[in-house]
Amino acid sequence: MEKTLFSVSDFIATVNQTLEYAYPTVEVEGEVASFKVNQGKYVFFDIKDAGGSLNCFMTVWQLRVPIEDGMKVIVSATAKLTQWGKFSLTVRSVRPSGEGAIKKSFEILKAKLDEEGLFAPERKRLLPIVPSHVAVISSTGAAGYADFVKIINDRWGGLQIDVAHVQVQGTDAPDQIIRALNYFNSRDELPEVIVIIRGGGSADDLAAFNDEMLVRAIATSRIPTLLGVGHEVDESLAELAADVRAATPSNAAQILVPDKSEIIRTVRYQVGSLIPRVENSIKEQSMQVKALLTQSLAKIEDYLEVNFDQLDATRNVLSQLNPQTVLARGYAIMRGSQKIGALIEVETNKSIIKAEVKNVQTK
Amino acid sequence: MSKLNKTIQQKTAELSNLVAWFDSDDFTLEAALDKFKEAEALAETIEKDLKSLKNDIQIVKQKFDSEA
Numbered sequence: 001m002e003k004t005l006f007s008v009s010d011f012i013a014t015v016n017q018t019l020e021y022a023y024p025t026v027e028v029e030g031e032v033a034s035f036k037v038n039q040g041k042y043v044f045f046d047i048k049d050a051g052g053s054l055n056c057f058m059t060v061w062q063l064r065v066p067i068e069d070g071m072k073v074i075v076s077a078t079a080k081l082t083q084w085g086k087f088s089l090t091v092r093s094v095r096p097s098g099e100g101a102i103k104k105s106f107e108i109l110k111a112k113l114d115e116e117g118l119f120a121p122e123r124k125r126l127l128p129i130v131p132s133h134v135a136v137i138s139s140t141g142a143a144g145y146a147d148f149v150k151i152i153n154d155r156w157g158g159l160q161i162d163v164a165h166v167q168v169q170g171t172d173a174p175d176q177i178i179r180a181l182n183y184f185n186s187r188d189e190l191p192e193v194i195v196i197i198r199g200g201g202s203a204d205d206l207a208a209f210n211d212e213m214l215v216r217a218i219a220t221s222r223i224p225t226l227l228g229v230g231h232e233v234d235e236s237l238a239e240l241a242a243d244v245r246a247a248t249p250s251n252a253a254q255i256l257v258p259d260k261s262e263i264i265r266t267v268r269y270q271v272g273s274l275i276p277r278v279e280n281s282i283k284e285q286s287m288q289v290k291a292l293l294t295q296s297l298a299k300i301e302d303y304l305e306v307n308f309d310q311l312d313a314t315r316n317v318l319s320q321l322n323p324q325t326v327l328a329r330g331y332a333i334m335r336g337s338q339k340i341g342a343l344i345e346v347e348t349n350k351s352i353i354k355a356e357v358k359n360v361q362t363k
Numbered sequence: 364m365s366k367l368n369k370t371i372q373q374k375t376a377e378l379s380n381l382v383a384w385f386d387s388d389d390f391t392l393e394a395a396l397d398k399f400k401e402a403e404a405l406a407e408t409i410e411k412d413l414k415s416l417k418n419d420i421q422i423v424k425q426k427f428d429s430e431a
Contacts, residue, residue: 157416
């Protein structure tokens with residue numbers, strides 16, 4: 001077989017073609033070493049295990065979760081031979097691997113975003129009390145989405161719900177959710193709220209909701225956001241950045257709309273409570289009327305009593321002035337001239353006496 | 364806000380106002396019967412509206428698995 005003579009450049013190109021054909025994308029797990037960022041744009045690090053080490057290169061904006069030396073990660077990359085003859089992995093994405101690394105990455109990013117104020121309570125907006133146009137970002141095949149739809153339909157009606165079907169786990173999930181967020185935020189007719197939902201899962205399943213770019217996209221959404229991801233005990237950075245956090249997808253539906261059965265109960269109660277109010281009012285008013293009548297009667301009685309008393313007093317005065325009363329006390333009335341020899345009439349209580357005047361003396 | 368939902372909210376607010384009238388200084392026994400009938404009719408309409416409303420769920424056609 002004839003040996004092929006390559007130029008250096010051709011050989012590098014051929015090796016890269018072969019690598020690309022054989023391994024379009026590889027996932028490699030290892031421990032991070034010599035991590036550094038150059039010019040704020042380019043990220044260099046090695047991943048290694050007990051038997052070897054690989055150079056890795058990526059751009060800052062591809063680095064969606066914080067990593068540091070000693071952290072176990074999985075890189076998704078293409079293998080490449082550089083023009084200087086160095087073998088390296090051009091990394092498309094990197095994610096922490098194992099519980100310890102995931103937790104550490106979470107804490108680093110949480111502290112960083114918290115410092116920037118992304119989780120600040122004063123940034124939180126209120127959701128509309130009763131929305132009529134809602135956007136939902138979820139996987140339509142997921143159990144969490146089915147729970148959400150069931151509860152929404154049980155509780156309320158008349159909503160326009162636009163659903164963006166996206167992956168809610170895996171390396172593509174953050175970008176898909178971000179695209180859906182951008183899609184709804186750029187509509188002419190904006191929904192009143194965006195609900196992002198996903199059922200429970202392992203820490204790895206829910207890792208998409210700790211993606212830095214996604215967390216930032218949620219925090220900067222023009223439309224208020226409601227997140228119901230995982231179970232009550234799960235906490236993701238996306239939830240911390242959202243305006244409202246629901247414990248589960250079902251809870252998100254409960255937060256989003258009122259319960260029509262409860263409203264019907266309240267309405268019935270409101271109307272039912274009016275009957276005793278009217279009855280009480282009738283009772284109160286009839287009691288008032290009775291009280292007024294009693295008062296009026298009492299006033300009339302008082303008036304009559306005063307007048308009867310006055311009448312009695314007048315009668316007494318009149319009675320004292322009656323001449324017969326004076327005669328009864330022993331006095332007499334004399335009629336006639338007080339001249340000697342004149343005939344006079346003397347009236348006592350019981351008799352009338354005719355008499356002649358014998359003497360008249362001045363007192 | 365959709366027209367139907369708006370109507371329900373308006374009707375609910377109207378009902379609350381009617382109920383509040385019974386506790387207000389404007390209350391008169393003469394007007395109470397008419398107001399009660401009005402409240403009763405409004406409550407029936409609200410209940411009917413709430414029971415008849417259905418949600419309109421649409422899956423958007425846009426794909427999100429790659430940049431549009």
